[in-house]
Amino acid sequence: METSDASAVADRRIRDVAGVHLTREDRADLLRYMVMMRASEERALTLYKQGKVPGSFYDGRGQEAISVGAAYVLAPEDRTCILHRDLGAHLVRGVTPGRYLANYMGRAGGVTGGKDGNMHFGDRRLGSVGMVSMLPDMALVAAGMALSFKLRGEPRVAMTFFGEGSTANGVWHEAMNFAGIHRLPAVFVLENNRFAYSTPNELEFAVDPVERARTYGFPGVAVDGNDVEAVFEAAREAASRARGGEGPTLIECQTMRMHGHGAHDDMRYVPKEMFARWEARDPIDRYAERLVTDYGFEPEEVDELRRDVRAYVEECAARALESPMPEPEQATEGVFAAAFEPLGDGRAPWSHWRRNGEGSAP
Amino acid sequence: METSDASAVADRRIRDVAGVHLTREDRADLLRYMVMMRASEERALTLYKQGKVPGSFYDGRGQEAISVGAAYVLAPEDRTCILHRDLGAHLVRGVTPGRYLANYMGRAGGVTGGKDGNMHFGDRRLGSVGMVSMLPDMALVAAGMALSFKLRGEPRVAMTFFGEGSTANGVWHEAMNFAGIHRLPAVFVLENNRFAYSTPNELEFAVDPVERARTYGFPGVAVDGNDVEAVFEAAREAASRARGGEGPTLIECQTMRMHGHGAHDDMRYVPKEMFARWEARDPIDRYAERLVTDYGFEPEEVDELRRDVRAYVEECAARALESPMPEPEQATEGVFAAAFEPLGDGRAPWSHWRRNGEGSAP
Amino acid sequence: MNAITATRTPAQAGEMTYLAAISDALREEMRRDPTVFCLGEDIGAFGGAFKVTDGFVQEFGAERCIDAPLAEGAIIGTAIGAAVAGLKPVCEMQFADFISCGFDQLVNVAAKLHYRQGIAVPIVVRLPSGGGFSGGPFHSQNPEAWFLQAPGLKVVAPATASDAKGLLISAIRDPNPVCYLEHKGLYRHVKGDVPSGEHLVPIGEARIAREGEELTVIAYGSSVRLALLAAEELDEQIEVVDLRTLCPLDREAVLASVRKTGKALVAHEATRSCGVGAELAALIADEAFEDLDAPVRRLTAPDVPIPFSPPLEHAVLPQLEDMKEAIRELLAY
Amino acid sequence: MNAITATRTPAQAGEMTYLAAISDALREEMRRDPTVFCLGEDIGAFGGAFKVTDGFVQEFGAERCIDAPLAEGAIIGTAIGAAVAGLKPVCEMQFADFISCGFDQLVNVAAKLHYRQGIAVPIVVRLPSGGGFSGGPFHSQNPEAWFLQAPGLKVVAPATASDAKGLLISAIRDPNPVCYLEHKGLYRHVKGDVPSGEHLVPIGEARIAREGEELTVIAYGSSVRLALLAAEELDEQIEVVDLRTLCPLDREAVLASVRKTGKALVAHEATRSCGVGAELAALIADEAFEDLDAPVRRLTAPDVPIPFSPPLEHAVLPQLEDMKEAIRELLAY
Numbered sequence A, B: 001m002e003t004s005d006a007s008a009v010a011d012r013r014i015r016d017v018a019g020v021h022l023t024r025e026d027r028a029d030l031l032r033y034m035v036m037m038r039a040s041e042e043r044a045l046t047l048y049k050q051g052k053v054p055g056s057f058y059d060g061r062g063q064e065a066i067s068v069g070a071a072y073v074l075a076p077e078d079r080t081c082i083l084h085r086d087l088g089a090h091l092v093r094g095v096t097p098g099r100y101l102a103n104y105m106g107r108a109g110g111v112t113g114g115k116d117g118n119m120h121f122g123d124r125r126l127g128s129v130g131m132v133s134m135l136p137d138m139a140l141v142a143a144g145m146a147l148s149f150k151l152r153g154e155p156r157v158a159m160t161f162f163g164e165g166s167t168a169n170g171v172w173h174e175a176m177n178f179a180g181i182h183r184l185p186a187v188f189v190l191e192n193n194r195f196a197y198s199t200p201n202e203l204e205f206a207v208d209p210v211e212r213a214r215t216y217g218f219p220g221v222a223v224d225g226n227d228v229e230a231v232f233e234a235a236r237e238a239a240s241r242a243r244g245g246e247g248p249t250l251i252e253c254q255t256m257r258m259h260g261h262g263a264h265d266d267m268r269y270v271p272k273e274m275f276a277r278w279e280a281r282d283p284i285d286r287y288a289e290r291l292v293t294d295y296g297f298e299p300e301e302v303d304e305l306r307r308d309v310r311a312y313v314e315e316c317a318a319r320a321l322e323s324p325m326p327e328p329e330q331a332t333e334g335v336f337a338a339a340f341e342p343l344g345d346g347r348a349p350w351s352h353w354r355r356n357g358e359g360s361a362p
Numbered sequence C, D: 001m002n003a004i005t006a007t008r009t010p011a012q013a014g015e016m017t018y019l020a021a022i023s024d025a026l027r028e029e030m031r032r033d034p035t036v037f038c039l040g041e042d043i044g045a046f047g048g049a050f051k052v053t054d055g056f057v058q059e060f061g062a063e064r065c066i067d068a069p070l071a072e073g074a075i076i077g078t079a080i081g082a083a084v085a086g087l088k089p090v091c092e093m094q095f096a097d098f099i100s101c102g103f104d105q106l107v108n109v110a111a112k113l114h115y116r117q118g119i120a121v122p123i124v125v126r127l128p129s130g131g132g133f134s135g136g137p138f139h140s141q142n143p144e145a146w147f148l149q150a151p152g153l154k155v156v157a158p159a160t161a162s163d164a165k166g167l168l169i170s171a172i173r174d175p176n177p178v179c180y181l182e183h184k185g186l187y188r189h190v191k192g193d194v195p196s197g198e199h200l201v202p203i204g205e206a207r208i209a210r211e212g213e214e215l216t217v218i219a220y221g222s223s224v225r226l227a228l229l230a231a232e233e234l235d236e237q238i239e240v241v242d243l244r245t246l247c248p249l250d251r252e253a254v255l256a257s258v259r260k261t262g263k264a265l266v267a268h269e270a271t272r273s274c275g276v277g278a279e280l281a282a283l284i285a286d287e288a289f290e291d292l293d294a295p296v297r298r299l300t301a302p303d304v305p306i307p308f309s310p311p312l313e314h315a316v317l318p319q320l321e322d323m324k325e326a327i328r329e330l331l332a333y
């Protein structure tokens, strides 16, 4: 997204509105989770390079504001299907960096206990249904969860994410159409990071998919995906519409995938100037700066927060490395469930939901 | 579609434009093919009631203007995927009522020789790829044919049809999106006959799907599907855009399915007034009237044409009834092709393409 | 919920069709458990293509018998979501053939979620399957073998009215995704005594439909009736094992019978290669090898799409005569 | 077209990897026949997830190596349309697992069109399949058995570099839809002499990969290498039949070998129930029954999704030790 005068004004307006909803501690949290995502993924990449991560490695570098800003609006009883660029949402909801790292390494202590790898995980006890690889299948699962909320008359929200490339798949259309017909309480976060693997926008669609929301009967809004408060504010409004029975919202977050599709991908297909332009808009640096310039944080305070988070991730990594590999017998267990166990609630650090000190992180 | 002053003006305008493209004989043809479709389907329904049609029976009563008007614009080398309400398109392209009736009865002389039934047929030699049941899979096949025309730089068109209910399926989205990205020479005819089986529009989508065309990067136009010249004109323009390299068009034809989904369906879910409203707008009666009032046909001429066509269909039925059942040995033959045989060309009765007397019907 | 159970009118006991038994099971479970709901095309006001949910909208409301748009992926995908969030969706494919349009949701999302994440997916997918009435290549398929190649799905295929009810109730209560194959040829042609009220047939247990000493026919769905008719007409010592569940297979029941008789004919309407019959034959050839007195034979449709025209379809689908012939041949071996 | 053929640079003869052989076949055919083109995700400028089409855009242009949107239905569906209109599309699934997303187009449109309408559909669907590298439940599947339950599809699964080339060229020239399973574990680990230029391996013919008198291992894809290694290490009279084509099966080659040895072990990496191994075992148990000296055994993955973590995946996929053990057991029978 290019910065224009008009969008600058819009940005300012969003920030003002968000201001009403975010406390000082919320703002620290937003930065904290973004840094935690960045630090966790950097640590994972190191583990990958050290040969400790089997298979391949994927991260969401540059997209941290999206999953953090969006997930931050959720209440405990809301539900999520979190995708492969969205570690931040897992962290907000309560997955520790250690369990993430252990999962990447295929350890028993990982979220899936070694059954599944990379970002294909979700913690049932935190209300999260782990993504499948087939994109964007989780959009239908999220719609189905939203359907259950609607049928039971519960003011709850299902939130899911997908890349812009995934909108070309028929599953996406079926999910949007179904959610529109039934005005389901779903929040759909579209991450337009310019590419699907190596495929650029112009080979994915002729018209930006955010335009389509209206033709499914609900609003589509485009926001600066590298501005965590802009994402937060759009998600907050969408979740509140959903809870109020007004149906789904499609939020397109304009961003850029700052690493290759996976660690094996050298991104040779990305124009250098394009990359440089987005590099200057790093969501973490930008927000750290804003905390100081706009919200009265001391530079030292911000630095300390970043240092603390990195130290915490380091600790988590050490514990993850101690986690053993799963036992081979596990391989044939769990194909069938013996009983139904419900999803649990996720953490909800936003001050709006806060009770009894819950929600301070790390 | 409700008749309003504005649409009446638009109708008039369309008629004026179409006038440039249609000769007197073309107009007679349009009526002829619609009547042929009506008569053939009525004859098939009788055969069904007599127990001569195995399985189920489906027709396109009330929708005759759509398949006839759209297919009438095609050149011989254009290609089609024709659907279950569109017998008129088969007739225009050269399938005789006899081969249609024989196919319904599972006879050796049917288009598929008994391999497939009801409307699941297409004559390879007439450039038609027979529909599969799964809707709207043929939209992708048509897009693929259009892709081949584009890759070879040929000014040819692929035309296909689908009901409004089918637009809810992911396949539809994938076809539209793909066609939009590559600006394929495809004409997509959407028949909004108000229902998918028993399911009304409001449970199929929140917003009329014609609105979506724009979000795939090409025009969507809505026309009165019970006005054969309106359909013809929209299709003519769409085909000419396609041939000129300007990409696909989505034409929504507003109409009503005047029979049940199949012969077994009593349509109890259709409001009586709704049915009555559409009954008054029968595409054949309306056009027959217009030929007299607007285009200088004698009433007797029109009556004679209708009589002749019905007599022709009767003859065809007699021959179809003489066609034997296929031999059981055929059942296991033809699973694999021994060699590739190309599609042939369809008939193209529109005066625009006429050479050497080709194209008079029946 | 207890209130609902208490006030329900008891279902009619006695004979009913296979089709009525399916409706009955569904109605019973919806009355008993408010989390059960139906999702499918034209199942609401219209009552479904085969009228299984006729009257359901009136009794349970449109919210518990949802008319889905024409999108099988959406039906299965949203059912998965609703299931993990605590409901118990019963999906109807208008014809089993359309499962190919929601295949990915079934084999990749539903089937693997518990193994991968410990999340149970209690959905039932009802699949009106099978041919014999000129349905043609897209309304006659028997897709069960696909599901056995997608670990994580349970698969049942009742042959009687009683099992149709009992297996559907068990499927709804099972915490796993269950593919429920209801053969359209049995809908109105098969009748039988069906226990009223709660009636459960355990998933995973075969049934000896007929006892005999000389040959075992292992069948399911529509082939059970064919096997029983053939056995009767031939008046020989034929044992008929009605599998009822295809996954997990009741291996012990199959092996015990074959060990006793020494001869096995595996029968199904689905096409041959890699069908359930292949799995059974392989099982027998491995684990009952020493007891076999004859080759393991299969009676199935050949590897062709199911044609429309009656003489063609008749040639392709296993007929009573074919069953008798196959039994006779194997008996004479 | 002749001009293109005439000016092409001759391919390098000699040893190449299985992966290079696939590229080589594709390049050869695209040079020879201007109607051949590729369609898939990220196959253009990027050269494909596994680099099979690396350099193709440069040589053939973006119009003959099309980067598709993320929509497998669109890839297969439009390929069908292009094929019936006279082109010869070669589709790439980024991983074989994604075929479930285009399944309907494959099994209902492509597979049945010739039977129903006499319209040939000359498409190839390339399927990078198989596990062994921690790809997890969605990047490790072997979906071949599904295709055998969808009459109208040919299915090939080369085990050597030479067959990878020869079968791909045959698949492209075949007038039918062909599912081409390329096992990712063989891409760089299998090397061999590959004839340069035109090299055809007929679809439907198995290959005796090793001769022996005491036991037949019937295998394809990655299991062939395992069987050959095991046979070598055990140093026994083991015959290894490399199927190469799974549909149509070379029944005669399988039966001839088993009739000679009297013992059959069927091996594949795919999960067990209703796999290709079941079909082979059923075939043998029926038609070679009298020559069997032992039960027909199968070595396959169990019926579970393929797990990610190395110890789990290792436990699930058949290993060399498992192959040796199964052979030893059967030899001792």
Ligand SMILES: Cc1ncc(C[n+]2csc(CCOP(=O)(O)OP(=O)(O)O)c2C)c(N)n1
Residues within 6 Å of the ligand: A085, A133, A134, A135, A136, A162, A163, A164, A165, A166, A167, A169, A191, A193, A195, A196, A197, A257, D041, D070, D071, D072, D094, D098, D101
């Ligand atoms: C149905 C399906 N086909 C192919 C793939 C392989 N694949 C994995 S990620 C990816 C690109 C996804 O692009 P996008 O949706 O834009 O998400 P991003 O990775 O850019 O966040 C592809 C093609 C897949 N995961 N699912």
Ligand SMILES: Cc1ncc(C[n+]2csc(CCOP(=O)(O)OP(=O)(O)O)c2C)c(N)n1
Residues within 6 Å of the ligand: B085, B133, B134, B135, B136, B162, B163, B164, B165, B166, B167, B169, B191, B193, B195, B196, B197, B257, C041, C070, C071, C072, C094, C098, C101
């Ligand atoms: C994928 C798929 N699912 C279900 C069906 C069963 N079915 C046949 S026609 C039909 C309704 C089609 O409605 P619409 O697309 O509006 O076409 P119409 O019949 O009204 O012309 C349905 C649900 C089908 N053919 N394909």
Ligand SMILES: [Mg+2]
Residues within 6 Å of the ligand: A163, A164, A165, A191, A192, A193, A194, A195, A196, A197
């Ligand atoms: Mg992207």
Ligand SMILES: [Mg+2]
Residues within 6 Å of the ligand: B163, B164, B165, B191, B192, B193, B194, B195, B196, B197
């Ligand atoms: Mg309709």
